[in-house]
Amino acid sequence: MLYPEPIQQLVQELNKLPGIGPKTAQRLAFFLLNAPSGEAEQLAEAILAARRRIRYCSQCFNFTDDDPCAICRNPSRDPTWIMVVEHPKDVVAMEKMHEFKGRYHVLHGAISPMEGVGPEDLKVKELIDRLHQVSPREIVLATSSSLEGEATALYLARLLKPMGFRVTRIARGLPMGGDLDYTDEMTLAKAFEGRQEL
Amino acid sequence: MALEKVAVQHFRNIAAAELRLSPQLTLLVGANGQGKTNLLEAIYLLLQGRSFRTTSEREAIQEGWDSARLEAQGKVSGQPARWVHVITAARPSHQGATVPVVLFAPDDVYLAKGSPERRRRFLDLLLSAHDAHYAKSLRTYQRALLQRNRALKQPALRSVVDDFTPLLAHEGLYLWQRRRTLLSSLLPLAQSLHRRLAPDDALSFRLKEGGWSSPLESAEAFQAALESRRREEEARQMTLIGPHRDDILFALNGKDTTVYASQGQLRSIALAIKMATYEWLRQETGIRPVILLDDVLSELDARRRQAVLELTAEPGQQTLVTDTEARNYETLDPTIYYVQGGVVR
Ligand SMILES: [Zn+2]
Numbered sequence: 001m002l003y004p005e006p007i008q009q010l011v012q013e014l015n016k017l018p019g020i021g022p023k024t025a026q027r028l029a030f031f032l033l034n035a036p037s038g039e040a041e042q043l044a045e046a047i048l049a050a051r052r053r054i055r056y057c058s059q060c061f062n063f064t065d066d067d068p069c070a071i072c073r074n075p076s077r078d079p080t081w082i083m084v085v086e087h088p089k090d091v092v093a094m095e096k097m098h099e100f101k102g103r104y105h106v107l108h109g110a111i112s113p114m115e116g117v118g119p120e121d122l123k124v125k126e127l128i129d130r131l132h133q134v135s136p137r138e139i140v141l142a143t144s145s146s147l148e149g150e151a152t153a154l155y156l157a158r159l160l161k162p163m164g165f166r167v168t169r170i171a172r173g174l175p176m177g178g179d180l181d182y183t184d185e186m187t188l189a190k191a192f193e194g195r196q197e198l
Numbered sequence: 199m200a201l202e203k204v205a206v207q208h209f210r211n212i213a214a215a216e217l218r219l220s221p222q223l224t225l226l227v228g229a230n231g232q233g234k235t236n237l238l239e240a241i242y243l244l245l246q247g248r249s250f251r252t253t254s255e256r257e258a259i260q261e262g263w264d265s266a267r268l269e270a271q272g273k274v275s276g277q278p279a280r281w282v283h284v285i286t287a288a289r290p291s292h293q294g295a296t297v298p299v300v301l302f303a304p305d306d307v308y309l310a311k312g313s314p315e316r317r318r319r320f321l322d323l324l325l326s327a328h329d330a331h332y333a334k335s336l337r338t339y340q341r342a343l344l345q346r347n348r349a350l351k352q353p354a355l356r357s358v359v360d361d362f363t364p365l366l367a368h369e370g371l372y373l374w375q376r377r378r379t380l381l382s383s384l385l386p387l388a389q390s391l392h393r394r395l396a397p398d399d400a401l402s403f404r405l406k407e408g409g410w411s412s413p414l415e416s417a418e419a420f421q422a423a424l425e426s427r428r429r430e431e432e433a434r435q436m437t438l439i440g441p442h443r444d445d446i447l448f449a450l451n452g453k454d455t456t457v458y459a460s461q462g463q464l465r466s467i468a469l470a471i472k473m474a475t476y477e478w479l480r481q482e483t484g485i486r487p488v489i490l491l492d493d494v495l496s497e498l499d500a501r502r503r504q505a506v507l508e509l510t511a512e513p514g515q516q517t518l519v520t521d522t523e524a525r526n527y528e529t530l531d532p533t534i535y536y537v538q539g540g541v542v543r
Contacts, residue, residue, distance in 0.1 A: 111358050113348035118355045147341050151361040158361070 007033070059130065061106045061123045063088050071103055078102045083140040084127065084156060086110050086149060090142065097188045102140075105130065110148040111155055119155060127156075131165060140195055141169045157198040168195040199297055199485050200516055201241065201272040208260040209268060209285075210236040211540035219518070220533035223510060226520045228537035230493075234520035237537065238301070238490045241518065244270045244281040245297040245488060246327050252319070255285050270294070275485065296327055298479035298487035302494045302506070306468035310403075310455040314445040321377050321446070324475060328483060332376050339369035343442055351435045359431075366440065367420035373441040374413065378405050381446065384474045391477075392470035395502055399450045401467060408443025462499075469502055473509065489517040496521060 002008065007029060014025035032040045056062070057069035064070070071077055071091075081102025085091060091104050107122040131139070141156055143149035153169050160167050171194030183191075206215045211233045217224070226234045239258075243249050249258070259266045268283040274295050281294030308316060326333040346362040349355040381404060392401040407413050409427070414420045420439070424431070427438050448455040450463060459467070479487045489510055495503050510517040511530070519527065524534055535542050 111361065113345050113352060113355045113358065116352075118352075118358060120354070147338060147345065147362070147365055150365055151345070151358065154361040154364065155358055 060104045061108065061126060062091050062104060076101070078137075079134055080137045081140075082131070082134070082136050082138070083142050085142050086144055086152070090144075093183065093188060094142065094192075097185050097192065099189050099192055100140075102138075107143070107152070110143055110146070110152040112148045122152075124156070124159075128159075128163075131160070131163075136165060139165055139167045140192075141167060141198070142192075145172060161198065167198045169198050170195045199272075199274055199488060200514075201245075201270055201488065203271045204237075204241060204244070205267075205269045206237065206240045207267040208263040209240055209266040210258050210260060212236055212240075212542070213260060213540060215542040217535060217542065218533070219516065221514065221516055223527065223530050223532040224516075224518045225524060225527055225532040225534045226518065226537050226542075227522070227524045227534060228520075229522060232537045233540045233542070234537045235492055236540075237542070238492055238518060238520065240268045241270070241488070242299055242301060242490065243283050244268050244294060245299050246323075247283070247292045247294075247296060248323070248327070250301055250303075250323065255290050256287060259285055298328065298483050298485055299490060300472055300476045300479065300487045301490045301492060302469070302472050303492045304494060304497065306472060306494070307461065307464045309471060310448040310459060310464050310467040314443075317446040318442075318444055321380065321444075324479075325376055325380060328479070329376065332373070335369045335372050339366065339373060339441065342366040342369065343437055343440065347436050350431055350437070356432070363421055363424060364417065366437070367417040367424075370420060370440045371414070371417060374405070374407060374444075377441065377444065378413070380478075381405050384471070384478055387477045388470045388474035391473045391505070392466060395466040395469060395505055396463065399463060399466070400452075401448070401450060401470060402452075403446050403448045406445045406447045408441055408445070409439035414439075465498070466502065469498075469505065473505070476509065486515060489515065491517065491519040493520050493522075495519065495526065 003011070010029045010032070011022070011025045014020055014028050015022055017025075020028070032043070053065040054063050055065075055067060057064040057067055057072055059068050059072040062069055062071070066073075072079075078101055081100075082105055083094065083100055083102055084105045084107060085094065086107050086109060088106055091106065094100055094104070105123065105127050107124065107127075109117055109122050111117060111119060111122070139156075139160060141153040143152045143156075157167050157169070170191045172191075200221045201219050204217045204219065206212050206217075208214075215237070217237070226237055228234050239249055239251060243255075249255060251258075264287060266285040268281075270281040272279055272281075274297060279295055282292070283294075284291045305312075309320060322336060326336060342362050342365045346359055346366055349359040349362065385403065388403070389401055392399070410423050414423055423439050424437070431438050448459075448467060450459055450467070455464065455467065476487050476489065479485075491506065491510075495506065498506070507530075509515065510519075519532070521527070524532075
């Protein structure tokens, strides 16, 4: 038996989300249909509002509803101290650590030839432009400790050092392959303090 | 080490089977293609966590079912132990201690003659099972290799090839070191066993590092070697140096076995290697490995068969044998199961 068209449509859309298979999509659809009135509307509203209001910060490329973002606007954050991370969630992880008083640059990924991702698919060109404007005192490479994160750090070091920038890499205290956001604050703080000159 | 009970469900052609094993010799009798080897594979999977067959584990689920379940009970170092291995469309789940196993199979004879891939697989299966660091290092190496090869294939990504080189070199050096150490431990064991099987032939073997004429001793040397072959790498779009191209060079009386050895000589080498593996595992793990003899004894002459049976006759040595008939084993007092069309009784 087929569900009525609107339900099919909803299942189809939910199924497009990462990690959501057809079974889960169906379960979520029925959850939304059975939820107290107003809840589905709130979810739809939240999705639309996020889509309408969230964009990349023109300086650090983190998500923001206000450009530049709160961190890039904050005068007590050192604009010449720049930490490069893979994803917006890494900024959140680093902020929980409360140790870093500079600003971020979000690459939105890591180099991975098997997925066809090279430097041109990341915010690398934007990073170079920005560095030439701010004359940074230190660039901290805080990509993950996965194979791809390490390769990305290596690529950036090869690119940035000949330009005369001071480049450091957070320590390998992180478990291999470990995402920053799964790492506890203490370990992250240690990795940050133990960063080494490249 | 003793397996007491093994239960198999929806695994290859076996719908359901339960075996109580002898602490010494268990014999699985049946014509070819009835499921004897599948039972050995099930036991290997339970004790090692991975199959000796190269195909995807998922293909081992019996047709028409969506999961296979293997279970065993027994003792390891006197303590009760339990193993469970479940194969589904997702990642297989495994629980239970890793116990050393040595499989003797008809195609062992190609170890000293067949493709290098077979020899690398021999090294990787043996090292991965008992060295978690090796298994992890191998996975990282293979991923770094895949990334680097993909970068070599796409002109737009050539600029990142060398960003995968240091990790490749780091893991590659470790794999080389472990493979060399293993082979030099196996060598004297295999030589002395081989002398008993074939007194006229002197056996030797060593690791031939992939793509380079001499062992590379440091990550820097590895990277420099890759650098020197870079143009060729770009032309052929693949990484040309590293453990993924390793081989084991076997020689009898100094002559390369891939060219000169007879079938009988290859059989002696294979037996000597497998028996050396048995000794090595026993020393390394302190546990007497379970021996699986898959249809090999009928192929052997009296002297070679004697050497294998001596091993299985030692008290406390658990062995499973497959054969097309039971009469060769009467004196050994085995527990016997008959296997026909996936049914075990
Ligand atoms: Zn910003």
